[in-house]
Amino acid sequence: MAEQPAQQQQPQEDEGGPTLLERVLNVGKRCLGVFAKGSPPEPAPEVSAYLLSIGIQQRHLLQIYSVFDYLKRCEDEEAFITTVYSVSSDVMPLLIEERRKYVIRLLRCILKLGDCEEEATWDKFLWVMLRFCSLNRVELAQTLFLCILRIRDSTTYHYIRSYELQEFFAAYRNCPIKSFDTAEINFDLLPIRRYYASDFAELLMRYSVLLHPILHLQQSLQSKLPSMDFWDNNTESVSFCRKITFDFFMMETGRIFLRGEPPFRETCDMLCPDALGCVPINQDQWILRTWVAKGGQGLAQVFVWGEQALPEVIDLRQAAKEEEEERERVRLEKLKAEEEEAMEKEISKAELAKIQKESEVKLEDMTEDEAKRHRQTQAMEKAKREAEMKKDKSMAEKPSFDLTALTRQAAVMDEEFAAPMDVLPPKWMKHCTIAPAQQLRGADPPLPVQLKQPPKKIYKVSKESDRRKVARAKREANETEGEGEEDNADSPDNPDGPDDA
Structure with a gap:
């Protein structure tokens, strides 16, 4: 009889999962697989060409192979893997x-x-x-x-x-x-x-x-x-x-x-x-x-999209729905707060009546001076409670603004819907193009060039400068005459040329 529970307990342990030795071996395989992980296989030529065309470098390929290796280990946690091929x-x-x-x-x-x-x-x-x-x-x-x-x-x-x-x-x-x-x-x-x-x-x-x-x-x-x-x-x-x-x-x-x-x-x-x-x-x-x-029944010819609401109208509907849900939530919270406040007031009224009743009982045993001071104290407490209630009511009616939060919101406000709205393209045109860009056909117009007046040269008039001008003019005249004589001597019409001599 004592051997039967032991025999029943052994199959339960076998069915419950791997034994302690198997668990230790699995952990050892995982640790060894981390250190023995090989490099990624060499991609096919067409795959390598595509990787090069999109700018995948070797470091990017190693990151992708790490994800590929992780998927393989999730597929078979007990296997010892060095290089993953599929x-x-x-x-x-x-x-x-x-x-x-x-x-x-x-x-x-x-x-x-x-x-x-x-x-x-x-x-x-x-x-x-x-x-x-x-x-x-x-x-x-x-x-x-x-x-x-x-x-x-x-x-x-x-x-x-x-x-x-x-x-x-x-x-x-x-x-x-x-x-x-x-x-x-x-x-x-x-x-x-x-x-x-x-x-x-x-x-x-x-x-x-x-x-x-x-x-x-x-x-x-x-x-x-x-x-x-x-x-x-x-x-x-x-x-x-x-x-x-x-x-x-x-x-x-x-x-x-x-x-x-x-x-x-x-x-x-x-x-x-x-x-x-x-x-x-x-x-x-x-x-x-x-x-x-x-x-x-057919569709009315209202928009290009038939009677389907436009995305802008859908956004307005969702915003109105969220606003209505928010108002309902605020109303329920306010109603719950009013119920709790009414319950507190009823409790406070009952306590106040009990205190007044006790005080009336005690006033009979007090002297005139003590009773007078007691009435003054009660009047001051009543006035203080009424002032606090008025203050709470005014704070509840007065809207509270967090200037810091409003300033931050204004700093990051989206200017997408700012004026002028009548000349802006639709919102959905941000991520798609529906028409080619404008083309200017014909020759390009000349670039506007600002004309500058050349600087004026100012010469100092003196006797020395006049002499230099006359000498320069004579020199240029002599040079032109000498060049003219050489041309006449080399011309074929000249009978006294050097060839005929």
Whole structure:
């Protein structure tokens, strides 16, 4: 009977986890792996050429390899690793530290576009991650376009239907993170039923809340591969918007662009009228495009974006909603404070009545002088309490201003909405260009040159200077005569020339 508990206890220890010896060996492997970590593998020639084109140096490559090695150790904590050649795609989400659940499906889709769905080698890891980190906002919009097509498993590859966008962004509706919240955007109120890549990019440039999830994913990866400072100061990137295709993140595509990477063709069909002001025309075409919206009711031709509220209106709505919530919170706090104050007053009134009752009982036993002094003391205390109550009431009604905080706020105040507002471009035009720069055709105008009057030369008139002028004039006359005689002697018309002599 005594041996049975011991036999039962031993299997429980085996099932509970590794033994003490195994734990010690694992710790020893980790410590030894830190000191025995090798150098990063040599990248492929095309990867090395791309690293050189974006300005990745050897120190940056070591930082990226440290992250790659960390992912491998998270994949297998008990293994002894010196050089890492590949990692599993299951540990890739560890690169995202904040808001991981909102962008993890985008990361997996990008890995799928780069042919790293199950495993990522060192070359593919560098190629896919750094290509993604080098994208600008318009290129990120195209990447999100491809991700939605893959996630939704769409049957079309060159456009997305409006209901597919509605279903994709429904995951971010009423999101606790305000920069991801798409509750104010209704794709049924927009006039377009099919969004091509250019239309989708214009939509995301105007309604940037749709771009924020993939932008957060890029910033999370940039902070580790190799750092955010590198990408902020990077000037080696492409100077034009590239066209993002399904082969953009793949190393071996099987095709070559003879004229280099193709540029992205922007149409500005929506942004240009929105920025410059639009006049409703061609109502028949509008009705033909929007009659199916809102259950067949159609859309009013108010803006380029249909009946969808503009981002500025959405910001005002959110500000009004936050202000209403703040007022409600202040009202509830004030109501709670008044209830507590009323309870304190009731308690103070009961105590005061009790004290007065005790004092009345005691006044019978006091002499006239003692009773007089007692009444004076009570009157002074009552006047003091009334003065304090009036002071508290006046302080509560009078607004309190923190001059120091107001001064600091004024020093860092945003001057974006300062006058003149009528000549400033829209706010959303900060991060995108919708028209080429103005060109001056023809010859350049002459540069304005300020004409200066030459300084006057003043000669001193004297007898000595007159003699020098006469002597200089005679000398010049003799020299000219001598040169004329030599020319006549050398001419062929002269019969007395040196050749005839």
